[in-house]
Amino acid sequence: MFHKEGHKIILITFIFVIASFLLVDSFISIKWLQTTIMIALLVFLVLILQFFRNPKRKTAINNRxxxxxxxxxxxxxxxxxxxxxxxxxxxxxxxxxxxxxxxxxxxxxxxxxxxxxxxxxxxxxxxxxxxxxxxxxxxxxxxxxxxxxxxxxxxxxxxxxxxxxxxxxxxxxxxxxxxxxxxxxxxxxxxxxxxxxxxxxxxxxxxxxxxxxxxxxx
CATH class of the missing domain: 2.70.70.10 (Glucose Permease (Domain IIA))
Known part of the structure; x- marks a missing residue:
């Protein structure tokens, strides 16, 4: 589950990563360079997803x-x-x-x-x-x-x-x-x-x- 503050950034990041994958596949023929760039893009996406995660927490409510x-x-x-x-x-x-x-x-x-x-x-x-x-x-x-x-x-x-x-x-x-x-x-x-x-x-x-x-x- 992701926090609502990250929804727009996550969507933009997904679009950017997918577009970058297509450009890399079309314009870069060197396989090792393709792989390196794609891995870097995936790491970037994972970091964004991790930052905006919103895990459920079980708060034991206690006014003291x-x-x-x-x-x-x-x-x-x-x-x-x-x-x-x-x-x-x-x-x-x-x-x-x-x-x-x-x-x-x-x-x-x-x-x-x-x-x-x-x-x-x-x-x-x-x-x-x-x-x-x-x-x-x-x-x-x-x-x-x-x-x-x-x-x-x-x-x-x-x-x-x-x-x-x-x-x-x-x-x-x-x-x-x-x-x-x-x-x-x-x-x-x-x-x-x-x-x-x-x-x-x-x-x-x-x-x-x-x-x-x-x-x-x-």
Missing amino acids: QVMAPVDGKVVVIEEVFESEFFNEKRLQISVFMSPINVHVTRYPIGGNVIFSKYHPGKYLVAWHPKASEENERTTVVVENETYGKVLYRQIAGALAKRIVNYAKVDDKVIQGTDSGFIKFGSRVDLFLPLDTNVKVQLNQKVRGGESIIAETNE
């Missing part, structure tokens, strides 16, 4: 827990001052996505969307310390009565030139369902209460909608 919003590796767990919405110290947990990861963004908790904003910006590498504040990004805050407020931020990287965000203020959302998509490698930051019970470690790999990032101590 924060689920990983994306697939990737935990690269930051630290206390920071969050200045856009909370204006106070929060616990930042960041997940970095490589180009081969699933790039669907999922709601980390269920509840009501109380904030959603797009910011144009730079395209620093996703692991740059200033990427969270200077890169193109979207900030979304979801609230429920059990856990409270969770802010997650989709951040564009050096390759990611388009962020898709479905969250709108006053939406009632379900934990683990699609909230957006980031094209071609980036990261997502979570900002959680300081007293939250963290369930992941640095460099741990997580799966969006399935891995538990944190849970309330109450």
Whole structure:
């Protein structure tokens, strides 16, 4: 199953690959060169298909827990001052996505969307310390009565030139369902209460909608 954000690109890629096969067969007579080009075209197609895959995830819905919003590796767990919405110290947990990861963004908790904003910006590498504040990004805050407020931020990287965000203020959302998509490698930051019970470690790999990032101590 492929994400809807990739349908147009996948179709264009299929047409390009088929047309290229016909041209190679018609105008290149050297067999080894034909084979090399065709293999390269097939690899390119497979990479595009892999990037836009959208596997089904079984989210065990729990309002006391924060689920990983994306697939990737935990690269930051630290206390920071969050200045856009909370204006106070929060616990930042960041997940970095490589180009081969699933790039669907999922709601980390269920509840009501109380904030959603797009910011144009730079395209620093996703692991740059200033990427969270200077890169193109979207900030979304979801609230429920059990856990409270969770802010997650989709951040564009050096390759990611388009962020898709479905969250709108006053939406009632379900934990683990699609909230957006980031094209071609980036990261997502979570900002959680300081007293939250963290369930992941640095460099741990997580799966969006399935891995538990944190849970309330109450």
